Amino acid sequence: MDRLLHLDRTLDALDPPAWAPPGADATPLVRTVHGLRQVPLRALRPADLRTLVSQQVALPYVLPLAVGLLLDEPMLDAYFYEGDLLLSAVDAPTSAWALFPDLREQLCKVITSLPDSAVSGLPRGSADNLARFVTHPEPLP
Template sequence: MLELDTEGCMPANPSVEQIEGETWPEPASDATYVIRRVHQLRRVPVGELSIEDLRIMLSQSVGTVAILPRVLYLLEENPLSAGDFYPGDLLVATLRLRRDHWSDHVGLLYRAQHLAQRVDAMTNQPNGVQTPELRRMVREFLSN
């Protein structure tokens, strides 16, 4: 649940924490880098999250409802948006979301399917996308 500010207004650029209305405790002192990073990213305004930040959060299935509209917007602008791994790694993280997530968000599913179709067409061109993981995930996503 989105928390309102002290004047009763919605923040212009809320964080996942604000959107979900849930504050997580600090991670344990022996937590992994990824766990510590996800805890930090939940407090960053969604509009300020980098492509790599979004990829990490999707890969950990954290804040997906809050960040997916922004992720899809970025991917519609550039389906091969890259975090730290390879062109299209943000799309791969998106397409790996559990099927039950998509069933609750049909409009977002249609957008993701359209993106996957665009990338699939790009992989079939002679000079197209040659990232094996991306090609595999796109085809798997479209076949389900």
């Protein structure tokens, strides 16, 4: 499947059914995610991808886009801190990664090449999460 084939389409179009508008009492995060489903894939910014990946929304479409950015800049500061998109990606469920073994392998190579100084600047526990992703295709209990 060509991963770039659908860049002009939205997640609502690619990942049916389209979501109904959020309720009046919806949180800002829910409103954001609903809005991002209506944005063409090519217009999604790194912060948008981080939000969608961390919320596990339409991962078959957004995970390859996120990895594409991470292969070029693994410590990308998408919104909160350097490496936040990377940590969101490695926390994606194993089932999502099973769809993209080649991307997972490429990301593993990038992670193992990160300097210790980059990893040490991440939040507590991040080094363990990165190591788990590289060494264990299945999540640990």
